[in-house]
Amino acid sequence: MKNTKHLLLAFALFITSTFGAFAQLQTPAASPAASVSQVVGFTKISIDYSSPAVKGRKIFGEIEKYGVTWRAGANAQTIIEFSTPVSVGGKNLRAGKYSIFMTPAQSGEWTVHLNSKAASVFAYMKDGAIDEEAIAADDAVSFKVAPAAGNTERLQYHISAENNKVAKVTMAWEKVIISFLVDTQVDQKMEGFKTAF
Known part of the structure; x- marks a missing residue:
């Protein structure tokens, strides 16, 4: 009888710990975190983003509406970081982090925004919609x-x-596919080194 009680108790502890372990299991993220970086000239460029899948859906024009600014990823904002000053879209940008936003267009050119505050798109919500003017006000640069x-x-x-x-x-x-160029200003930096010595 005593052995039976011990056996039942051990079995109950086993079941409890097994269910506890299953409860702690996590399923894979639908939009897993991703990052990419590359050194170009003297500049390290890094991008941190979340990577959603299409999964048979129509993305642009339905899930991401034309003419509405999008966070260029999923979950949190998409961040691009430059380790040195660069030029993007014909404008000089300081080293640091910027949020990437994009405004899809049904036909013609899309608008790419690099946000100087590295803010989330949710920081620009107003009355349940994205405040396009507030995003534009914080753009370090925007270009087509x-x-x-x-x-x-x-x-x-x-x-x-x-x-x-x-x-x-x-x-x-x-x-x-949306692409844009980042001039890492190698020649200007080389000139700066020459004049410094």
Whole structure:
């Protein structure tokens, strides 16, 4: 009888710990965190983002509406960081972090925004909608980009060192590819080194 009680108690503890372990299991994230970085010239460029999948859905035009600014990823904001000053869209930017926003267009060019406050899109919500004017007010730079055709299931960012002076930053998702150039200002920095010595 005593052995039976001990056996039942051990079995109950086993079941309890097993269910506890299953309760702590996590399922994979629907939009897993991702990052990419590349050194171009003297500048390290890094992008941290979340990577949602298409999963048979129509993304641009339905889930992400045309003419409405989007956080260029999922979950939290998409952040691009430059370790040194750079030039993007013809404008000089200081070293630091910027949020990437994009405004999709049904036809024609998309708008890419680099937000100087590295703020989340949720910081710009007003009456349940995105306040486009507030985002524009915090843009360090915004510029137009013609989309290219592609076919990418899971959102991805890439950084390529075009000539070790200029980086090409690319976002690909669903049937769209958006790319823009980052001038890492190698020649200007080399001139600065020469005059310093």
